[in-house]
Amino acid sequence: MKMERESGWQRRFTEYATSSFLELLQRESPHLLPDLKAGGEVPAGVPHGTTVLAIRYREGVIMAGDRQATAGFQVASRRMEKIFKSDDLSGIGIAGAAGPAMEMAKLFQTELEHYEKVEGDNLSLDGKANKLSQMVRMNLAAAMQGLAVVPIFAGFDDKSGVGRLFKYDITGGRYEETDYDAQGSGSKDARDSLKKLWRRDMTREDGLRVTLEALIDAADEDVGTGGPDLVRGIFPTVKTITRSGFNDVAEDEIRRVCEAILNDRAKAERS
Amino acid sequence: MPLPYYVSPEQMMKDKAEYARKGISRGRSIVALEYGDGILLVAENPSTLLHKISEIYDRIAFAGVGKYNEFENLRIAGIRHADVKGYSYSRGDVTAKALANAYSQALGNIFTQDIKPFEVEVLVAEVGDANGTKSEIYHILYDGTIEDEKNYAAMGGQADEIRRFLKDHFQERLGLDEAVQLGIRALNVTQNKSLSERDLEVAVLDRTKLRRKFRRIPAEALSQLMGTAR
Numbered sequence: 001m002k003m004e005r006e007s008g009w010q011r012r013f014t015e016y017a018t019s020s021f022l023e024l025l026q027r028e029s030p031h032l033l034p035d036l037k038a039g040g041e042v043p044a045g046v047p048h049g050t051t052v053l054a055i056r057y058r059e060g061v062i063m064a065g066d067r068q069a070t071a072g073f074q075v076a077s078r079r080m081e082k083i084f085k086s087d088d089l090s091g092i093g094i095a096g097a098a099g100p101a102m103e104m105a106k107l108f109q110t111e112l113e114h115y116e117k118v119e120g121d122n123l124s125l126d127g128k129a130n131k132l133s134q135m136v137r138m139n140l141a142a143a144m145q146g147l148a149v150v151p152i153f154a155g156f157d158d159k160s161g162v163g164r165l166f167k168y169d170i171t172g173g174r175y176e177e178t179d180y181d182a183q184g185s186g187s188k189d190a191r192d193s194l195k196k197l198w199r200r201d202m203t204r205e206d207g208l209r210v211t212l213e214a215l216i217d218a219a220d221e222d223v224g225t226g227g228p229d230l231v232r233g234i235f236p237t238v239k240t241i242t243r244s245g246f247n248d249v250a251e252d253e254i255r256r257v258c259e260a261i262l263n264d265r266a267k268a269e270r271s
Numbered sequence: 272m273p274l275p276y277y278v279s280p281e282q283m284m285k286d287k288a289e290y291a292r293k294g295i296s297r298g299r300s301i302v303a304l305e306y307g308d309g310i311l312l313v314a315e316n317p318s319t320l321l322h323k324i325s326e327i328y329d330r331i332a333f334a335g336v337g338k339y340n341e342f343e344n345l346r347i348a349g350i351r352h353a354d355v356k357g358y359s360y361s362r363g364d365v366t367a368k369a370l371a372n373a374y375s376q377a378l379g380n381i382f383t384q385d386i387k388p389f390e391v392e393v394l395v396a397e398v399g400d401a402n403g404t405k406s407e408i409y410h411i412l413y414d415g416t417i418e419d420e421k422n423y424a425a426m427g428g429q430a431d432e433i434r435r436f437l438k439d440h441f442q443e444r445l446g447l448d449e450a451v452q453l454g455i456r457a458l459n460v461t462q463n464k465s466l467s468e469r470d471l472e473v474a475v476l477d478r479t480k481l482r483r484k485f486r487r488i489p490a491e492a493l494s495q496l497m498g499t500a501r
Contacts, residue, residue: 021354021358024351024354024355025355025358028351028355029355029359032355032358032359106358107358110354110357110358113354114350114351114354117325117326117327117350117354118347118350120322120325
């Protein structure tokens with residue numbers, strides 16, 4: 001997509017001054033971008049990522065996702081990661097067609113890092129959310145063929161000092177949520193669960209519990225979503241994003257909370 | 272139509288080289304040295320906003336002396352090269368060697384083909400892993416000449432004097448504070464005053480960091496590092 005550009009020094013302002021990696025690829029190496037105009041039917045059985053969610057809590061946001069990728073009625077992967085660090089203060093959770101979604105996450109990470117290095121400064125959280133919106137919109141043609149990608153973006157806004165989260169639709173529409181949101185095939189069940197359990201200004205401990213309750217509920221109701229797998233030792237991934245950065249919640253801690261939840265539920269069944 | 276007058280290629284190259292060298296020698300200097308945990312870069316640069324040292328990729332840093340707009344152009348080209356390469360292959364495939372070669376080609380072309388050569392020298396440094404791969408420092412001159420430097424490098428105004436000083440004083444496996452002090456003493460050789468933390472831009476490629484090894488050392492931390500062995 002080469003555009004006619006003005007010549008001479010003025011070009012510096014339109015071309016040289018763009019700090020966007022996406023625009024660089026579009027200009028210089030369009031073959032590296034996902035081919036969005038592929039025609040024809042998309043064969044069934046493309047792996048899809050299932051449930052991701054983000055909630056606000058006292059110190060920022062928690063992002064979490066189950067680990068299963070589902071292709072039709074088959075499990076495509078049991079260990080897929082769906083929450084990615086996009087930079088020190090933000091993360092992206094992906095749901096939808098797994099291939100394009102992971103590519104989008106990688107492109108988004110590179111975009112933010114590229115901007116930071118070229119400009120010597122970070123994008124604002126709104127700037128990052130807006131950039132992701134453009135990337136989702138780029139995927140619209142593929143979405144119409146059944147390869148939709150719908151991310152959740154969350155981060156700590158260092159200007160206002162709070163955690164914020166954004167959801168998207170397949171056209172790139174961006175909606176800021178104040179409390180929590182979930183995406184993917186189990187998202188309705190996760191949201192229902194969060195609707196009852198989420199409270200404003202939760203501690204990290206409560207937030208973690210609520211997050212995992214919601215994911216376990218989603219796995220309970222939605223066939224595509226994977227629950228905690230005690231046999232193989234596979235648990236959902238959970239990340240926190242606070243003023244001090246993007247952090248993994250240790251697997252031991254996730255396991256402990258999952259086991260506590262399952263125990264409580266088993267007890268409730270028996271009584 | 273006026274006839275272009277003849278200039279011998281030797282004379283033309285000589286004139287260009289002299290022109291570029293003059294421009295570079297007016298500028299302030301930069302030193303790079305290996306220390307225990309990585310590579311230290313020290314530049315004489317009173318501005319805190321216009322950088323001479325910056326991050327290119329996970330393990331790679333860039334430093335430039337001479338004309339700001341020219342090395343800034345090269346810096347951004349380097350970031351683009353690295354990001355595209357890392358995106359299309361893997362992060363581990365981005366190397367200082369390939370980047371230094373690209374700079375060498377670019378500067379060589381500019382030197383022979385353009386009327387005005389770039390008045391810059393650049394350093395590309397890559398920090399090795401903890402498990403023994405060597406760090407690399409490449410020094411690329413205005414005409415595309417490329418050298419790989421061991422342990423330390425200097426460029427800019429009176430680089431020869433600085434290099435002589437480092438040759439006599441460099442030691443392996445220095446701590447960060449000792450390395451910072453050595454770097455500053457080396458820059459001081461060409462000064463008639465001694466440099467304070469306000470005149471300096473300092474950054475490291477620290478191999479103990481995860482993924483992105485580049486870290487700037489802000490003025491407060493720098494004055495501490497400068498003060499510890501006084």
